[in-house]
Amino acid sequence: MANIELRSVRKSFGAFEVIKGVDMDIRSGEFMVFVGPSGCGKSTLLRLIAGLEDITSGQLLFDGERVNDCAPSRRGIAMVFQSYALYPHMDVFQNMAFGMKLSGAGREDIEKRVKKAAAMLQIEKLLDRLPRQLSGGQRQRVAIGRAIVRDPRVFLFDEPLSNLDAALRVSTRIEIARLHKEIGNATMVYVTHDQVEAMTLADRICVLRDGVVEQIGTPLELYNHPQSLFVAGFIGSPKMNFLTGRHSQPFGCATVGVRAEHIEITSEGVWSGRVIHSENLGSDTYVYLDIEAQEPVIVRQPGTVAFKPGEALRFSPMPREFHRFDAKGKPLPRH
Amino acid sequence: MATVAAPAQPISPKGRSELKAQRVRAAMWFLLPMVTALFLVAAWPLLRTIYFSFTDTTLNDLGGGEWIGLQNYLSWRTLSSGRTIFRGVLADPNWWNAVWNTVYFAVVSVSLETVFGVIVALVLNAEFRGRGLVRAAVLIPWAIPTIVSAKMWGWMLNDQFGIINDLLLKLGLISEKIAWTASPDTAMLAIIIVDVWKTTPFVALLVLAALQMVPREIYEAARLDGVNPVKVFFRVTLPLIRPALLVAVIFRTLDALRMFDLVYVLTPNSSATKTMSVIARENLIDFNKFGYGSAQSTLLFLLIAGFVLLYIRLGRLNLGGRGL
Amino acid sequence: MKLVGAISFYALVVVIVVVAVFPFYYAVLTSFETGTAIFQVNYLPVSFDLGNYVAVLTSRNFPISILNSVFIATMTVLFSLFLAVTASYALARVPFRGRSTLLLAILAVSMFPQIAVLAGLFELIRFLGLFNTPWAMIVSYTIFTLPFTVWVLTTFMRGLPVELEEAAIVDGASPWIIITRVFMPLLWPALATTGLLAFIGAWNEFLFALTFTASETTRTVPVAIALLSGASEFEIPWGAIMAASVIVTVPLVLLVLVFQRKIVSGLTAGSVKG
Numbered sequence: 001m002a003n004i005e006l007r008s009v010r011k012s013f014g015a016f017e018v019i020k021g022v023d024m025d026i027r028s029g030e031f032m033v034f035v036g037p038s039g040c041g042k043s044t045l046l047r048l049i050a051g052l053e054d055i056t057s058g059q060l061l062f063d064g065e066r067v068n069d070c071a072p073s074r075r076g077i078a079m080v081f082q083s084y085a086l087y088p089h090m091d092v093f094q095n096m097a098f099g100m101k102l103s104g105a106g107r108e109d110i111e112k113r114v115k116k117a118a119a120m121l122q123i124e125k126l127l128d129r130l131p132r133q134l135s136g137g138q139r140q141r142v143a144i145g146r147a148i149v150r151d152p153r154v155f156l157f158d159e160p161l162s163n164l165d166a167a168l169r170v171s172t173r174i175e176i177a178r179l180h181k182e183i184g185n186a187t188m189v190y191v192t193h194d195q196v197e198a199m200t201l202a203d204r205i206c207v208l209r210d211g212v213v214e215q216i217g218t219p220l221e222l223y224n225h226p227q228s229l230f231v232a233g234f235i236g237s238p239k240m241n242f243l244t245g246r247h248s249q250p251f252g253c254a255t256v257g258v259r260a261e262h263i264e265i266t267s268e269g270v271w272s273g274r275v276i277h278s279e280n281l282g283s284d285t286y287v288y289l290d291i292e293a294q295e296p297v298i299v300r301q302p303g304t305v306a307f308k309p310g311e312a313l314r315f316s317p318m319p320r321e322f323h324r325f326d327a328k329g330k331p332l333p334r335h
Numbered sequence: 336m337a338t339v340a341a342p343a344q345p346i347s348p349k350g351r352s353e354l355k356a357q358r359v360r361a362a363m364w365f366l367l368p369m370v371t372a373l374f375l376v377a378a379w380p381l382l383r384t385i386y387f388s389f390t391d392t393t394l395n396d397l398g399g400g401e402w403i404g405l406q407n408y409l410s411w412r413t414l415s416s417g418r419t420i421f422r423g424v425l426a427d428p429n430w431w432n433a434v435w436n437t438v439y440f441a442v443v444s445v446s447l448e449t450v451f452g453v454i455v456a457l458v459l460n461a462e463f464r465g466r467g468l469v470r471a472a473v474l475i476p477w478a479i480p481t482i483v484s485a486k487m488w489g490w491m492l493n494d495q496f497g498i499i500n501d502l503l504l505k506l507g508l509i510s511e512k513i514a515w516t517a518s519p520d521t522a523m524l525a526i527i528i529v530d531v532w533k534t535t536p537f538v539a540l541l542v543l544a545a546l547q548m549v550p551r552e553i554y555e556a557a558r559l560d561g562v563n564p565v566k567v568f569f570r571v572t573l574p575l576i577r578p579a580l581l582v583a584v585i586f587r588t589l590d591a592l593r594m595f596d597l598v599y600v601l602t603p604n605s606s607a608t609k610t611m612s613v614i615a616r617e618n619l620i621d622f623n624k625f626g627y628g629s630a631q632s633t634l635l636f637l638l639i640a641g642f643v644l645l646y647i648r649l650g651r652l653n654l655g656g657r658g659l
Numbered sequence: 660m661k662l663v664g665a666i667s668f669y670a671l672v673v674v675i676v677v678v679a680v681f682p683f684y685y686a687v688l689t690s691f692e693t694g695t696a697i698f699q700v701n702y703l704p705v706s707f708d709l710g711n712y713v714a715v716l717t718s719r720n721f722p723i724s725i726l727n728s729v730f731i732a733t734m735t736v737l738f739s740l741f742l743a744v745t746a747s748y749a750l751a752r753v754p755f756r757g758r759s760t761l762l763l764a765i766l767a768v769s770m771f772p773q774i775a776v777l778a779g780l781f782e783l784i785r786f787l788g789l790f791n792t793p794w795a796m797i798v799s800y801t802i803f804t805l806p807f808t809v810w811v812l813t814t815f816m817r818g819l820p821v822e823l824e825e826a827a828i829v830d831g832a833s834p835w836i837i838i839t840r841v842f843m844p845l846l847w848p849a850l851a852t853t854g855l856l857a858f859i860g861a862w863n864e865f866l867f868a869l870t871f872t873a874s875e876t877t878r879t880v881p882v883a884i885a886l887l888s889g890a891s892e893f894e895i896p897w898g899a900i901m902a903a904s905v906i907v908t909v910p911l912v913l914l915v916l917v918f919q920r921k922i923v924s925g926l927t928a929g930s931v932k933g
Binding site: 354357358359361362363364365366368369370372373375376377378379380381382383384386387397454455458461463469470471472473474475476477478479480481482483484485486487488490491493495496497498501532536540543544589592593595596599600611612615616619620625628629632633635636639643 | 668669671672675676678679680682683685686689697698699700702741742743745746748749750753755761764765767768770771772773774775776777778779780781782783785798799801802805806809828833834835859862863865866869870880881882884885897900901904907908911912914915916919922923
């Protein structure tokens with residue numbers, strides 16, 4: 001419901017600057033994902049928005065209103081923590097109702113809102129359980145439920161799926177996406193280091209690195225038009241191949257970036273390499289090619305294709321499906 | 336829709352956020368009662384004790400003392416005969432006797448407690464049937480109030496009817512009954528026996544806790560290598576439990592240096608055992624020399640403070656929790 | 660060789676147990692003996708005479724001493740826990756200037772020799788009109804219970820998850836609410852341990868209790884036992900003393916045995932780094 005503006009926001013812990021001037025608009029109702037390697041400051045940025053950390057300098061605006069010094073509970077936010085942070089001695093109902101109780105809401109009101117949130121998450125049957133009697137996935141739902149009950153302007157998620165196993169992670173991810181649609185008007189800010197989560201959930205992604213915004217854009221913008229070598233390498237799986245030196249010379253740039261799925265194996269290929277090994281995933285095959293550079297090139301071939309280790313291959317990027325970067329890692333115009 | 340959100344007003348005293356300001360303010364209020372209490376029962380009385388040590392205050396008239404400078408500590412007067420008479424605590428043979436008793440007691444009892452404590456801890460760390468019961472048994476001396484232990488041992492060490500004399504006679508270790516607590520030769524020994532008996536469990540528990548954190552694999556590796564168990568203890572175990580042992584030794588030494596109750600009850604009036612605390616209280620309360628006793632208390636405080644500083648200097652120790 | 664090792668190990672265990680338990684066993688033994696039986700050395704129980712217990716419990720002052728001790732120890736525990744819980748929250752969770760200095764000062768207080776404050780405290784207690792009342796002890800015992808309690812609780816609170824507190828902050832909980840509604844329920848184990856140790860400390864204290872009481876009706880148990888005397892100086896009532904000793908020790912020994920693990924963890928909390 002709220003749009004959030006950050007204006008040259010900085011945060012230092014002592015002499016150590018973690019957020020080095022971030023400008024950003026998060027639109028009302030948008031699902032924004034902060035992504036980046038560990039230590040990039042994404043969680044700190046989220047905590048600044050939450051109000052759990054003080055902003056060293058700059059402005060934080062909610063709907064045009066400065067909230068720098070406003071206490072978290074009065075910002076109209078709700079937060080889902082990595083460790084769930086459920087109150088261990090309260091049952092699920094009490095966990096979800098605690099915030100409303102503190103704000104002096106009436107019992108009927110509390111009951112109505114908790115029931116509604118519980119129904120949304122299908123945890124009605126768990127309301128009288130204690131957190132320790134719940135599974136990891138159930139705890140996560142309760143944590144999300146607690147956030148929903150607060151009926152916030154902004155939902156904040158701090159790596160909420162990182163404590164779940166792979167299968168649960170996928171289903172909870174879908175759940176969160178569904179919730180965003182269902183709640184509709186709530187702004188969500190979500191922190192993760194997992195770019196797949198970012199790609200699947202986000203309306204827009206903000207890639208952070210060393211306390212600086214590298215790029216903000218929709219998942220496809222980031223995928224198709226990375227504004228830096230870093231973003232190009234961070235978004236997409238497997239990682240984009242980067243070729244330098246004599247390999248990039250024919251393309252007139254310092255680095256050529258090309259994704260695994262955008263490489264074709266052809267006898268007229270500009271590059272050559274030897275097969276190190278190939279991974280057969282059924283739907284695709286990943287071929288690892290040694291090109292006498294630091295890292296092998298990964299090529300994705302549809303279906304199952306058999307390559308022998310040691311086999312020499314020639315390959316090229318598909319036309320218009322590669323990225324050229326200058327020596328500073330900035331993109332050059334496409335051919 | 337956003338029912339939780341109140342209109343956000345920028346409240347920013349000194350650039351602090353509302354949350355931080357609230358927390359720091361709350362912290363100050365939370366600390367105030369404790370700090371007040373500690374000031375009242377520790378800092379203020381200590382300052383008053385030090386002040387009294389420079390006065391000739393008496394117990395009967397606490398407000399009537401006059402400032403006499405260092406006279407309680409040391410003063411001297413040269414007689415017409417040319418002889419100089421020294422007065423004050425620092426020239427008081429009773430005081431130096433108490434200092435000697437205290438230090439002697441502390442060194443001997445803490446050493447014994449450390450050795451026995453480690454032995455008991457090693458035993459408790461081994462796996463054997465009934466270990467839980469043995470551990471419970473070891474805790475018993477620690478649970479018994481000092482006064483009660485003093486009385487219990489006083490009875491056992493009784494010269495006429497004591498079981499210790501009876502036992503030693505039967506075993507032929509002594510030829511006649513010993514007046515353990517009354518005789519100057521054995522009074523200190525009696526004190527040390529009781530103290531070691533009572534506080535070895537404390538050392539043993541601290542050491543045991545440390546021992547249990549030593550990974551079993553280390554022992555197994557050493558055993559596979561065929562290292563002699565005694566060597567394993569000195570080369571592997573001891574270095575690993577050293578921090579815990581040091582903490583135990585510090586706390587025990589601090590307690591030993593201020594020892595009072597055991598002596599007061601077990602060997603009253605024996606100058607062979609009077610500690611600094613005992614003699615200070617004697618002057619303060621019994622002899623009506625409040626200022627003089629205060630001077631002795633102050634000196635004991637300085638001794639202990641010096642000891643603590645020395646330890647902190649020597650080994651930047653992690654002085655966490657402690658027993659009572 | 661192995662057998663010899665096992666035998667000597669068990670012999671050591673037996674020695675340890677006997678040395679640890681015998682004095683108390685002997686006190687119990689003596690407490691059941693009256694008259695001249697007491698002056699014969701017995702290693703095994705020979706009589707079961709409750710006379711000493713009856714005498715002690717029906718005496719004019721000893722029951723009062725027990726009540727005094729219970730009251731004083733309980734109040735000391737409540738008092739220091741109340742002060743320590745809030746203070747340790749501030750020390751563990753709120754960064755402010757001078758925090759580590761304050762912690763060091765608290766630690767320093769725990770090292771004070773009691774005798775160093777005796778004179779000043781004596782004056783203060785006279786001044787406040789607390790002399791010869793239980794409050795003299797309750798107030799003065801905080802000097803050793805409070806630093807210890809604060810330290811253990813601070814260590815414990817530092818271990819509570821940060822996110823839990825942050826969740827409460829987001830929910831709009833004030834520091835007071837965080838302590839009472841979120842942390843307190845998690846603190847029970849630590850409170851039980853520190854409370855128990857504070858209770859034992861207060862129950863056993865002697866120097867202050869001896870100095871700040873003047874009449875038999877205000878004495879605590881240790882003072883009463885220490886000053887228990889017979890008709891004449893040469894007639895020490897050993898039977899009665901032992902009975903009184905057993906009475907005040909049994910609850911303590913039971914407490915310690917029941918809460919063994921908690922006490923061990925309390926004693927070692929923070930003092931042994933993991």
